[in-house]
Amino acid sequence: MVVTETTQLVKFVEQYSICQETNCQGKLKVNSIELAGLGGAASLSFGCTNCGSCNVKFETSSQRENGDAAVSKILQVATICSGASYAIYKKLFHHILGMHTVSDSVFFGTLKEMYDHVKDILDGICLEARKEMQDMDQEKLGSWQRAVTCGDAVWLTRGSFSRNCTYTVRNYLTGALLYYCHICQKGSDNLCQDDIYEGTSKAAEGFGANEVFKLMVKDQMNVECHIQDGDSTSENVVLKHFPLCRVLRCGNHVAKNHAIKLDKLRKLKEMTTNDGVGVECYCKGKKHAKHCGCLTEKFIRKAKASFQMCLTNAGTDPNAFSEKLMNLALHHFQDEHQWDGGQCDFHPLVVCSCGSCTDKYNLKCQGKPYKSDQVLKCPFHTLAYKLECQEKAGLADVLIHPEIGPKIGTLHVFTTTFLPT
Ligand SMILES: [Zn+2]
Ligand SMILES: [Zn+2]
Ligand SMILES: [Zn+2]
Ligand SMILES: [Zn+2]
Ligand SMILES: [Zn+2]
Ligand SMILES: [Zn+2]
Numbered sequence: 001m002v003v004t005e006t007t008q009l010v011k012f013v014e015q016y017s018i019c020q021e022t023n024c025q026g027k028l029k030v031n032s033i034e035l036a037g038l039g040g041a042a043s044l045s046f047g048c049t050n051c052g053s054c055n056v057k058f059e060t061s062s063q064r065e066n067g068d069a070a071v072s073k074i075l076q077v078a079t080i081c082s083g084a085s086y087a088i089y090k091k092l093f094h095h096i097l098g099m100h101t102v103s104d105s106v107f108f109g110t111l112k113e114m115y116d117h118v119k120d121i122l123d124g125i126c127l128e129a130r131k132e133m134q135d136m137d138q139e140k141l142g143s144w145q146r147a148v149t150c151g152d153a154v155w156l157t158r159g160s161f162s163r164n165c166t167y168t169v170r171n172y173l174t175g176a177l178l179y180y181c182h183i184c185q186k187g188s189d190n191l192c193q194d195d196i197y198e199g200t201s202k203a204a205e206g207f208g209a210n211e212v213f214k215l216m217v218k219d220q221m222n223v224e225c226h227i228q229d230g231d232s233t234s235e236n237v238v239l240k241h242f243p244l245c246r247v248l249r250c251g252n253h254v255a256k257n258h259a260i261k262l263d264k265l266r267k268l269k270e271m272t273t274n275d276g277v278g279v280e281c282y283c284k285g286k287k288h289a290k291h292c293g294c295l296t297e298k299f300i301r302k303a304k305a306s307f308q309m310c311l312t313n314a315g316t317d318p319n320a321f322s323e324k325l326m327n328l329a330l331h332h333f334q335d336e337h338q339w340d341g342g343q344c345d346f347h348p349l350v351v352c353s354c355g356s357c358t359d360k361y362n363l364k365c366q367g368k369p370y371k372s373d374q375v376l377k378c379p380f381h382t383l384a385y386k387l388e389c390q391e392k393a394g395l396a397d398v399l400i401h402p403e404i405g406p407k408i409g410t411l412h413v414f415t416t417t418f419l420p421t
Helices: 006-016 070-081 086-096 104-134 201-218 232-241 251-267 297-313 318-330 379-393
Strands: 028-036 041-048 055-059 147-155 164-171 177-184 223-228 246-249 270-272 278-280
Touching: 070 086, 070 104, 086 104, 104 177, 147 201, 147 232, 164 201, 177 201, 201 232, 223 232, 232 246, 246 251, 251 297, 251 379, 270 379, 278 379, 297 318, 318 379
Parallel strands: 147 223, 223 246
Antiparallel strands: 028 041, 041 055, 147 164, 164 177, 270 278
16 A cells, blocks of 8 residues: 555646646556555656656655654544544554554644644634524524524543533534634643633633633624533523523433432432421332332333433423423323323323234234333332422423424534643
């Protein structure tokens, strides 16, 4: 394989792929390729297919125009683009593949060299997305004056200990990136030329949100609705810059929180209600038995999926969401699918009994009544689930926008941080 630097090859193709002899417009064809050494250098010989008189030689090189090794550079760029650190680069290419790798200072030099180009691309993407909103009918939801945005912070490494944090704001309706703010804490080098963030990484999200929303005000954008996770600091930042903005919660985050809360309740075995009544688990003082009717991990997985289904099926009606969620607690998971004034609307009431029907809404057999495979029977865990559903049903107005509805799953698109620590 001949590896050569693209810039050189492009230049070559532009200048020489047409025969240079006067009055001859013939195309050049490769006659021979000779590899030189192991570094990827090669010598190519071209001849004209038309006049046959010209002969061009092209020497590829394994070096860039400034003398750097091209292959090594490509590997460094690829590593950086994939979001990996120098430690991973070294481990992969030096220890695993046994290749000669460059020092960290050269690697960081590459990072620095790339930074402006990457930033240019990123800024271009943002500008285009903003222009699209500015060009829209400004009466329409989702336009520059009626923007629907979502914001979140991502850290380069998981947890709150990362030195790199990026706060992004996207157009919630299209997912397009609009603004970003990189927050870097000081590392052992001085690569980063922007101001270094002095605060703690925990406060970085609010800091980043503030920087971004300041820019949005400056650009005379008007955010009508903003979707985010439960972070109260960034919510306050949004309201500081756009006091009339309606801040909604991300459905995925709330669903995740629902599951976490249920998992905590799963481990409890008694509680005292607000009226001072003590409620105990069936299995208090002993281990849970199979099908004891308490909260199980399997139940929680079902409950989380059902929660998301309630959000999706509610469309743009917050009340419908609350009602659907409460029906799960009061009826469906009690194995009651038809009751005074209602029935489960997300599964058929009669299911196949022969085992060979393919359309569950159009049975060929006699069928049998639907049964939940997860049923809550324990008084404590039934109540605990009901109370948790009640709490989440109360969030309906911050989960569902009457015009947009819930749109879950578009918030978390990972954006790689390019600045070194
Ligand atoms: Zn020619
Ligand atoms: Zn979320
Ligand atoms: Zn139990
Ligand atoms: Zn129980
Ligand atoms: Zn049901
Ligand atoms: Zn059947």
